[in-house]
Amino acid sequence: MLFPASHRVGNCGGTDFPTSSKLPPGRFPTLTTTQANSVQTQATQPPPLHGAKLVFATIAVSMATFMNVLDTSIANVAIPTISGDLGVSVDEGTWVITVFAAANAVSIPLTGWLTQRFGQVRVFVSSILSFVLASWLCGIAPSLPFLLVARVLQGAVAGPLIPLSQAILLGSWPREKSATALAFWAMTTTVGPIAGPALGGWITDSYNWSWIFYINIPVGLFAGFVTWIIYRHRESPTRKPPIDVVGLGLLVAWVASLQILLDKGKDLDWFNSPLIVALGITALICFSFFLIWELTEEHPIVDLRLFGQRNFLGGTIAISVAYGVFFGNLVLLPQWMQEYLNYRSVDAGLVTAPLGVFAVILAPVVGRILPHSDARVIATVAFVLFSMIFFMRAQYVLEIDTFHLVLPTLLQGIPMALFFVPLTAIILAGQPQHRIPAAAGLSNFVRVFCGAVGTSIATSAWNNRTILHHARLTEQASVNNPAFNQSIENTQTLLHMSEPSARALFDFDVTSQAAMMGLNDIFYISAIIFLAIIPLIWVTKSTKGAGGGGAAGAH
Template sequence: MSQPAAPSSSPPPAPPPLEGGKLILATIAVALATFMNVLDSSIANVAIPTISGNLGVSVDEGTWVITVFAAANAVSIPLTGWLTQRFGQVRLFVASILAFVVASWLCGVAPTLPILLVARVLQGAVAGPLIPLSQAILLGSWPRDKSATALAFWAMTTTVGPIAGPALGGWITDSYNWSWIFYINIPVGIFAASVTWSIYRHRESATRKPPIDVVGLGLLIAWVASLQILLDKGKDLDWFASPVIVTLGVTALVSFAFFLVWELTAEHPIVDLRLFKQRNFLGGTIAISVAYGVFFGNLVLLPQWMQEYLNYRSVDAGLVTAPLGIFALLLSPVVGRILPRTDARMIATAAFVLFAVVFFMRSKYVIEIDTWHLVLPTLLQGVPMALFFVPLTAIILAGQPSQRIPAAAGLSNFVRVFCGAVGTSIATSAWNNRTILHHARLTEQASVNNPVFTQSIAQTQAALHLSEPSAHALFDFQLSTQAAMMGLNDIFYISAIIFLAIIPLIWITKSTKGSGGGGAAGAH
């Protein structure tokens, strides 16, 4: 994947940028394909209880609907560069969209859980190239000095999708049938594929046929799939107390070690790890991935806490998180306009500082919090979201020639998505552990030998006309609610510290100021 073309021939010149209405229509089509993919990664989350009930399985079994999609998607994303070389950007992108449509239909009509899981594996696998290729295609469509604007449009879809997913999924599931969370992809995908093909079929990238790295592909599947399943199921199986988790962990560790050695020494690696030798790619990828992992982990915890302890419905919890997309949508185009004239590192630094401020605000939550004080930090978080994706993506892709953008975008997106899964697992486990710790500390004084405690129980019995066991149960519920709130505040506080701590990663990269955002450098 990292090998140059034959010495006797040089890469053909890239086609000129699109203009006018054709550029607008092409951007919408490519963005819709990306949005469809990103949305589907989160839209099924709130529908799992309904899906499980309709298919006659437990909720624990139903969560495999999410797990298998994430694992298949994680494996296929880093293959984008290699697949692009063999089939071309446009053909691969359109084929991925159409295959995603077919897989979505199969998910919707699945009568049993095993059939649904097979369809979700297919859906996740064919979705892998969509996000990296959408970046590459958009950068090739816009003039070089407008590449930051192209990345801004791309960022709008990738930020809004995970936010809209839970709310949209909850509304569809409550109002219609869970199958429609998959059926909605069909018209969107057909439109995106037809428009993309009509505009781009004569703008295909050069192709060649590098040998298939069978060993590298097998090792990639082994470590990514085993680690993804470990992260998704670790909490349910009590982590390394389970032989299944131990086996998955050993498999992931050993296969990853062999994967690194093999890919760094293979003549035709299936994943171009040599990209990490570039300062901008290394620093930008680590920064955006760690930040996304922290952000996404908290994005999962917040609605879960609202549903479990504040009695919010799933659709209402989704609506509380939805304002995150307001400023992200409004400001992303503005960032695209100012980025070519500004050091991307300054904008990304401002984003991380603002993220820290938002999480410090959330670390002050109390049980009696009203909806407005839940919405306010979420609304404000849209500002750093707009300042987050575009500059760091520009840094990552800075100076990459057009033929290497799919590989660079694929690898960086793989690391980012994978860190999202890691962040979610760490956040949920840390919240559980901190809640248990606070619960233990709060119950230290809850003893029949403590006159203050016994007096409180007696007052509760008298005021609410409860029996002593009921009063104790109420006390324990209130104490558990308080412990969960304190544990969540700890996660928010630590998240703020992490955002400040990773700022130096941004500054090991080189400035992209004046390069049109950097993403299209060398692409035209």
């Protein structure tokens, strides 16, 4: 096990959640110390489920998790198709991914308050049904603005799904079998990212991109119906906790401003645009007030005081930056394959799918060795392997075959298995019991938000580097250059083309090469970043002997 029994934490799909239920009677976590209200008084804990009820409950709750995790990756390979159908650029189509992640990140801190106010089961089932509705709206979207609004709704209502699914599932199994419950939960959250690209590509090519959202409807209805039937009499205690309205408003304001700035910046020439300047000022002011307010508020929506701890600060920054780099590259790769290598959506999905093979195989191994090892060593090995894989990708050429595309993706599953759990152990090591949910929730918020920011930055950087390389490659492409004119004439003769067609072919070749060189730059920079953030891991204290994480002692 990764953690002592009283502080066991599951980690998969990026969400951490305590399984402890030992708080003094009558004492409830505050808004900042609850991610999903799984910490309850021992006397009010419902008895475990048994037999067929436990089987159906596990399936239903896991399917809800699978549905949510699947939607974080299923749209990646469909972005070029969605962009073409809606008449927008691929860069604009990428907002479909970033707005979902940003809205999801903002809604995570609200999970604790919602659960205390309405109960775990009601919030969980309501989130499932709302997710189904949002998925239907995504499927019928006639334009990009409509689709983006639907994706914001989808991301917002998905916030409670992963933490609550873990809490509800752990409460359904006997305490001595909590590891088995987490194993079932982890299987669905691991399979989701693997199946997403391949499934999304197959649906997009065989039917219509709308069906990547429509498939959530039957899954969600089944999960919601079964969950309500089984759990409606097992609701958690409720009360009326205070909510940090000002903090929430400031959080939404600076996150939204920053995300729009990153998504629209390259189209509006960055700070030469008054709109981008206004968004930048708004984000800066709201973030500054957010910091001041949250550090002085009695019941802050985000407990920023946690950043005063070495392990939390170093671990959270490391896992968040690494995830942002990783996810940004995961979005770019299938787009490049479809745009410049003429891969179909399903083929691009199949190339990225092997990412999870080693992640699934090695995850249990990491769980066994982590309590007896220094998590910092394991995380360092993961970052070195990530860097090596990105250096491999930085050697890509336009003539690359499928095997050399798949190989780095397959190998990337190894550092994936060594990545999340050790860093989560570092983040939570030494936390007193009542602060574990707050630490898990805040680190998860930062990580998910960095995923959205990383995607926007990677997309902008690729676009800028492509433009730069295109300009350099065409410096000698002038009618005053005899060599260039001779090349165009040779193309006309060999391919029986007109001069405009020959020039168009030349421009296409140059653009493809420039895009390849730009992507290689992103891979190379990503490799450097993974090496550069290794010192953050070693700023933290060793977790060896603390169960890999858990409350080894209060700060």
